[in-house]
Amino acid sequence: MSGRFTVTYHVRAAASEIEARAKAIAVEQSVEMPLAAIDDEAVLADIVGQVEGIDDLGQDVFAVRIGLASATVGHDAGQFLNMVFGNTSLHDDVVLADVAVPDALRATLGGPRHGIAALRTRLRLHQRAMTGSALKPQGLPPEDLGSLAEHLARGGLDFIKDDHGLADQHYAPFAERVVACAAGVARGVRSTGHPTLYVPSITGNLDQMRAQVRLARDEGLHCVMIAPMIAGFPAMQALVRDYPDMAFMAHPSLGGAARIAPDLLIGGLFRLMGADAVIFPNHGGRFGYSPATCLRLAQRARRSDDGMKPALPVPAGGMTLDRTREILDFYGEDTMLLIGGSLLMARANITAETERFVRAVADHTLSASGRA
Numbered sequence: 001m002s003g004r005f006t007v008t009y010h011v012r013a014a015a016s017e018i019e020a021r022a023k024a025i026a027v028e029q030s031v032e033m034p035l036a037a038i039d040d041e042a043v044l045a046d047i048v049g050q051v052e053g054i055d056d057l058g059q060d061v062f063a064v065r066i067g068l069a070s071a072t073v074g075h076d077a078g079q080f081l082n083m084v085f086g087n088t089s090l091h092d093d094v095v096l097a098d099v100a101v102p103d104a105l106r107a108t109l110g111g112p113r114h115g116i117a118a119l120r121t122r123l124r125l126h127q128r129a130m131t132g133s134a135l136k137p138q139g140l141p142p143e144d145l146g147s148l149a150e151h152l153a154r155g156g157l158d159f160i161k162d163d164h165g166l167a168d169q170h171y172a173p174f175a176e177r178v179v180a181c182a183a184g185v186a187r188g189v190r191s192t193g194h195p196t197l198y199v200p201s202i203t204g205n206l207d208q209m210r211a212q213v214r215l216a217r218d219e220g221l222h223c224v225m226i227a228p229m230i231a232g233f234p235a236m237q238a239l240v241r242d243y244p245d246m247a248f249m250a251h252p253s254l255g256g257a258a259r260i261a262p263d264l265l266i267g268g269l270f271r272l273m274g275a276d277a278v279i280f281p282n283h284g285g286r287f288g289y290s291p292a293t294c295l296r297l298a299q300r301a302r303r304s305d306d307g308m309k310p311a312l313p314v315p316a317g318g319m320t321l322d323r324t325r326e327i328l329d330f331y332g333e334d335t336m337l338l339i340g341g342s343l344l345m346a347r348a349n350i351t352a353e354t355e356r357f358v359r360a361v362a363d364h365t366l367s368a369s370g371r372a
Contacts, residue, residue: 004067006052007084008098010261011064015056022051022064025094028087030068047072063097075108077233077273089258096260101272101306109237111308112276114247116334119276119312122222122247123158123195128365129328130336131358132159132314133343135166135181142172146180148350152343153188153196155354159336160185161225162201164251174200174212182219199249201225206235213243223247225279228270229254240274249314250275262293267300267313277312279338282327285318291330298331314338321353324360325367333365 007029013021026049027035038044052065073080085096120126133152135145145166152160160181168174178200185198202212202224209231216224228236228250240248250270255262260269266280278301281287283294298313315327316338327337339357346353 003070003102004050005070005073005102006100007066007068007096009064009066009088010057010095010097011062012060012093013062014060018054018062018064019051021093022054022062022066025049025064025088025091026051026066029066029083029085030072032087070102070104073102073105075105077109077237080105081233081269085258085260089260092259094259096258096264098261098264099268106272106307109272109274110240111271111306112248112274112311113240113244113309114276115309116276116302116312117309119223119247122197125158127333129331129333129361130158130312131156131361132161132336132338133157133354134161134163134338134340136163136340136344138163138165138169139171142176142180145172145177146184148184149181149198150184150188151351152354153185154191154351155188156192156194156358157196157354158194159197159199159223159249159338161199161249161338163340164201164225164227164253166201167203168208174203175215178212178216178219178221182221197221197223199223199225201227201251202239203227203230206238209235209239210242213239213246217243217246221246223249223276225249225251226275227251227253228273228275229257233269233273236273236275247276248274249277249279251279252281255280256287262289263296263300267297267311271301271303271308271311275311276309277314277336279314279316281317282315282319284323285316287317295330298335302334310334312336316340321357321360324357325364328361328364328368333368337361 030049047069050067052067055063072083088094149160182198185196189196200216202209252266266278270278281289283289283291301313302310304310314336319339320342343353
């Protein structure tokens with residue numbers, strides 16, 4: 001790759017220091033050594049980062065734009081992340097705010113292979129928002145998780161996913177859990193006629209995740225969930241490339257552990273890595289994201305003007321049924337509402353409560369079309 005791409009950092013510094021701080025970041029994120037020690041003119045001209053602009057955001061925070069050499073990235077998702085925020089992530093006065101992804105890297109990674117439209121086609125669903133829930137709690141054996149999956153599927157959900165804490169534990173080994181849950185969902189589908197999709201969570205090293213994706217595919221499944229910050233961007237890059245028939249849902253676990261703007265990381269970079277759907281903490285739930293952050297994240301996930309397919313935003317994290325209208329008014333219909341614990345509280349009445357959830361989402365679509 002030739003040329004440069006622009007990375008934007010929000011830097012906390014005094015006005016008198018910001019120019020020097022910006023130059024230091026440009027060096028740190030490119031050659032990581034004193035420029036006086038470099039005698040290769042090509043390196044100095046083509047590789048060393050360049051400060052492209054500094055904007056004062058107020059309260060001693062500045063938006064610093066650095067031009068980095070595309071050649072330093074290659075076609076490696078991990079190296080891309082390293083170049084844009086590797087060493088600088090260790091500086092507590094810097095937040096990675098935005099990245100203009102190099103065209104060649106975007107072409108290599110390709111973003112979502114399926115996107116919102118293909119997910120809708122698989123569900124035979126072309127208007128309303130999508131619905132989902134999670135299999136909880138950890139500690140249940142496969143047969144109990146399969147039974148829970150069946151009850152949720154009988155309620156007409158679109159997606160039933162593993163809780164992200166389910167891995168390959170002794171009480172619910174991956175292979176046994178996937179078989180039991182896929183069978184449970186299949187029983188529910190036979191009763192409703194609605195093509196509910198079960199989404200197992202894949203974990204472990206790359207070889208283990210490959211085997212898990214193959215097992216899921218052998219069970220007739222079409223979608224898996226991965227936590228990109230746990231699995232690693234290069235591993236996700238490999239899986240999305242090697243299993244183009246599978247859709248990938250990205251979970252945000254560990255997504256708050258680094259100083260990367262959530263809309264960039266979850267809405268932008270997860271999508272770049274191939275996520276067809278991105279789960280994120282909704283405002284007003286268990287986590288502290290603001291409405292503005294959530295809206296930016298959803299809008300970034302659903303972009304379609306950059307040559308990649310839009311990904312489905314999935315607000316989650318302490319959602320309740322009585323917020324259905326509010327959430328859909330906020331995000332629109334190209335959204336999946338993921339409600340877990342609130343449905344599970346219904347216990348023996350979980351299927352009826354799930355049906356109520358699905359009806360509330362469908363009713364919102366009818367109401368919205370009537371208001372249009």
